Amino acid sequence: MLIKIGLVLLFIVVADAIVFSIFFFFRPLAVVVWFRRIALRSAGFERTIVQTSIGKQTVWRGGNGSSLMLLHGAGDQAGTWNKVVPELKRRFELLIPDLAGHGESEPRTGALSIGTVLTALEQVCDVVLSPNVRVAIVGNSFGAWIAMLYAQKYPKRVSRVVLMGGGPIKEATEIDLMPKDRAAAARIMDKVLDPSSPRPPGFVLDDLVRVSNSGPISRLAAAGVADMSKYLIQDKLGSFPLPVDLVWGSSDGLALLDYAKRLQAQLPQSALTVIERCGHAPQLERPRELMRVLLKILAPDTARVSTSEASVSVHPGANP
16 A cells, blocks of 8 residues: 555656656746745745736845845846845845836736836735835836836835846847747847857747747837837936946846946936956846945945046856
């Protein structure tokens, strides 16, 4: 009897492994997202649902200390921060939303305007931020753009902004983020990753093609260039009232280092930190170095840097 039970259990385990392997082969990006979100839960974060006029929004919360919000990029989700949050949660109360239309946040279908994303974040902040509490916001890529829009609209609710690989001015380099085939997806990864970083295998690139052309990136594109143009604020950066830190990968091919320098030149209180051997997403490619940089930037006694004192520091990229 025990042998039969053991065989049945073994069959179940083997069957589950086969199913998982098949699913991973055809939907590898979904599996990666699942593991990253599991990592958030394992690090002690709780998933909160916030009701907004845009629909249900998902926010992960954890840690103690001053408030720190982490905003992911287009097509990404809250789990992208899983490698840096275990240390950050020791010093900050972390708020990590799935931006509207991403991850588990609504809306699930239709064109996704920047106004929709911003409105959802505003209503999320109304719920998760305590009155009279100022939050520091770290944004990567599209999340950096949203962070600046929110901070510009609500400067009294924000203490400082950290931008990584993105911002609210037009990028001179136009890159199609909706690849049509494996070769085009590989070219995008060459822009995203440092040359020393391993490249994803072909079946992952195939899934990137599928997701990019059916997920949030395509929905943002469907809202149109005119919608995006309304939220470019290069003409307002000179009077931006908050300190802004720019943390850039030296090998970022989506938002070039020159883009960061143009931002820095226009912002009255700014500093630029460059992480070597790093591409577009430091939280994934160089998490340990990013964590050290953020802890230094967000320290209570961090000096405010003016334009006349604008600084550029370089940090060697540690191994992930």
